[in-house]
Amino acid sequence: MSCLYKIGLLALALTFAGPSASFAQQPGTTKYKCMIQMTNYMGEGAYIVVSLINGKGAYDKTLYVLGSNKKWYPDVKEWHKAFAKKRTDISAITGASVAGGDRSVTVLEIDNAKLNSDYKLRFESAVEDKPYYVKDLEIPLTTESLSAKNEGTGYIRYVRFSPN
Numbered sequence: 001m002s003c004l005y006k007i008g009l010l011a012l013a014l015t016f017a018g019p020s021a022s023f024a025q026q027p028g029t030t031k032y033k034c035m036i037q038m039t040n041y042m043g044e045g046a047y048i049v050v051s052l053i054n055g056k057g058a059y060d061k062t063l064y065v066l067g068s069n070k071k072w073y074p075d076v077k078e079w080h081k082a083f084a085k086k087r088t089d090i091s092a093i094t095g096a097s098v099a100g101g102d103r104s105v106t107v108l109e110i111d112n113a114k115l116n117s118d119y120k121l122r123f124e125s126a127v128e129d130k131p132y133y134v135k136d137l138e139i140p141l142t143t144e145s146l147s148a149k150n151e152g153t154g155y156i157r158y159v160r161f162s163p164n
Contacts, residue, residue: 030109031107031110031163033163034050034108035159036098037158037160038099043127046098046126046127047066047073049064049065049122050063051122052110052114052122053121053122054118054119060114062090063093065095066094067094068095068097076125077132100155119140121145123135123137123156125152125154127155136152136153136154137153139159
């Protein structure tokens, strides 16, 4: 094989390997489709809050809220305590609550600098007159977790992500 041919193959391989490189290396944010599949519970629609949690276990940012009626936000207890202290406008990141057996697809925008570091995604869920799950699902914010099926422990059956 000629040297020029080998260099061409190497360049071609690097071209295709580039898009699979970690987004954590790139500045800015990346949007991910997030599909939440609910368990078949009976009752009202669940309020689910998706938060970015830092390495110390504190709330860093609210990424999405399923359930737009502010009257029920106190039912998502831990998030509401943190949210009330550092109130930010979440109107652009809210949607309808999701009922038992249903699924919801939303788009989460995640800072690339926080990917593959010491951050987690926390999914909290609450349903009227039913138990509250502070960690219905909590996963490390890694490229591996974002490409896997993640099982919930409460009202959430599982969550899947895909690049948007």
